[in-house]
Every structure is written in C-alpha cells, then in structure tokens.
Amino acid sequence: EAQVTQNPRYLITVTGKKLTVTCSQNMNHEYMSWYRQDPGLGLRQIYYSMNVEVTDKGDVPEGYKVSRKEKRNFPLILESPSPNQTSLYFCASSFGTSGEGEQFFGPGTRLTVL
Amino acid sequence: GQQLNQSPQSMFIQEGEDVSMNCTSSSIFNTWLWYKQDPGEGPVLLIALYKAGELTSNGRLTAQFGITRKDSFLNISASIPSDVGIYFCAGQLKVYAGGTSYGKLTFGQGTILTVHP
Numbered sequence: 001e002a003q004v005t006q007n008p009r010y011l012i013t014v015t016g017k018k019l020t021v022t023c024s025q026n027m028n029h030e031y032m033s034w035y036r037q038d039p040g041l042g043l044r045q046i047y048y049s050m051n052v053e054v055t056d057k058g059d060v061p062e063g064y065k066v067s068r069k070e071k072r073n074f075p076l077i078l079e080s081p082s083p084n085q086t087s088l089y090f091c092a093s094s095f096g097t098s099g100e101g102e103q104f105f106g107p108g109t110r111l112t113v114l
Numbered sequence: 115g116q117q118l119n120q121s122p123q124s125m126f127i128q129e130g131e132d133v134s135m136n137c138t139s140s141s142i143f144n145t146w147l148w149y150k151q152d153p154g155e156g157p158v159l160l161i162a163l164y165k166a167g168e169l170t171s172n173g174r175l176t177a178q179f180g181i182t183r184k185d186s187f188l189n190i191s192a193s194i195p196s197d198v199g200i201y202f203c204a205g206q207l208k209v210y211a212g213g214t215s216y217g218k219l220t221f222g223q224g225t226i227l228t229v230h231p
Contacts, residue, residue, distance in 0.1 A: 043204075
C-alpha cells in the first residue's frame with residue numbers, strides 16, 4: 001500500500017531532551033516536507049526537501065533540523081525541544097522535485113513538550 | 115508570507131443540509147486545493163483546481179477557482195455524518211529558491227464541520 005508513515009504517533013517528552021520523529025514514504029517521491037498544525041493556524045511548513053541531500057527552510061524552521069540521506073526517509077529532529085513546540089506534526093511527500101500537485105500526508109505525530 | 119483566510123471557522127449542521135466554505139487571499143495562487151482531515155488522520159486531497167474560473171465536482175463536492183486567482187470555495191451538498199472533519203483550503207504557488215523552483219503550499223486555518231444525524 002502506497003503510504004507515508006510516521007513514528008512515533010504520540011510522544012510526551014520534557015524540555016531539552018533531544019528527539020527524532022521519523023518519516024518514510026514508499027512511493028519513490030522526490031519531494032518531502034514537514035508541517036506543524038496548531039489550532040486556528042492551519043498547517044505551516046517547517047522544512048522541505050526536493051531531493052536527496054537537498055533541504056531548505058519553510059515558514060517556521062526555528063528549533064528544528066532535518067536530513068535527507070535517502071529518498072524514502074526524512075526525519076525531523078528537535079535538538080532541544082521547548083513547550084512551544086507542542087503540536088501535531090505531519091510529514092508529506094509528492095512526486096517530482098517541485099512538490100507541485102497533490103501532496104500525500106502521513107497520519108501525524110502528536111508531540112507534547114513539558 | 116502569504117496568508118489565507120478561511121471561513122467559517124466551524125459549522126454545526128443537520129444531516130442533509132448543504133455546506134459552503136471559502137478561502138480568500140491577498141495574493142494570487144497557481145493552484146487551489148481542498149483537503150479533508152478526519153480525526154486522528156492526516157489531510158487527504160478532495161479536489162484540486164488548476165485554472166482560474168475552473169469549477170470541479172467530485173461526487174457531492176463542488177469547488178471553484180476564483181477568477182482573480184485569490185479565492186476559492188467548496189460546497190458539500192446533502193451532508194452525511196461521515197462528512198465530519200476539518201476542511202482545509204491550500205493555495206499553491208511556484209516559488210524559486212537556490213536556483214530551483216518548487217510548489218509551496220499555504221494552508222487556510224481550517225473549517226471544523228460537525229454534522230448532526
């Protein structure tokens with residue numbers, strides 16, 4: 001089944017404890033992206049990647065890092081999480097390096113930082 | 115950056131009623147997309163609109179790409195309980211960064227739809 005998977009689905013952590021949220025897609029998509037969803041704000045882009053080893057900042061990159069060592073994986077790293085990073089996170093992918101057209105979303109990771 | 119205003123923020127309707135929601139922007143987009151998010155899931159694409167003035171239907175859903183390219187609406191006819199969820203509009207615009215281009219998505223704030231049986 002073609003899909004985007006994220007792990008973990010739920011995470012409660014404490015301020016300052018480094019964490020990684022994994023994202024993997026099995027559709028051979030070039031473009032991948034991370035979003036955070038907050039009430040009343042919709043989805044905002046954190047980082048995106050147009051291809052392996054090509055990443056760039058989205059609208060809200062502060063406090064996050066990403067890497068794209070393989071086409072299928074795009075992990076999101078929080079080196080020192082803070083409470084304002086409590087949110088619902090979505091990974092997405094699309095065919096083609098441009099990310100134009102339909103983006104397929106993962107099921108989401110709900111993160112709570114205490 | 116670009117901002118989308120989506121309204122209404124929430125709707126409480128009876129099963130069988132029609133629903134209408136819209137998005138407006140201060141700037142133009144090349145593509146308008148409508149997504150639905152079920153509880154505990156990621157957004158799923160409902161309709162994509164690629165040309166100004168385009169009117170597209172998908173079952174009970176109808177969406178239009180505004181002539182000015184700054185707005186779009188989504189209508190749902192004869193609502194049913196499984197229509198419950200959050201509906202997002204998204205505008206897509208080709209942007210250039212580092213010598214390449216990509217289709218940046220900007221999302222509206224979402225419309226929370228509740229359907230009473």
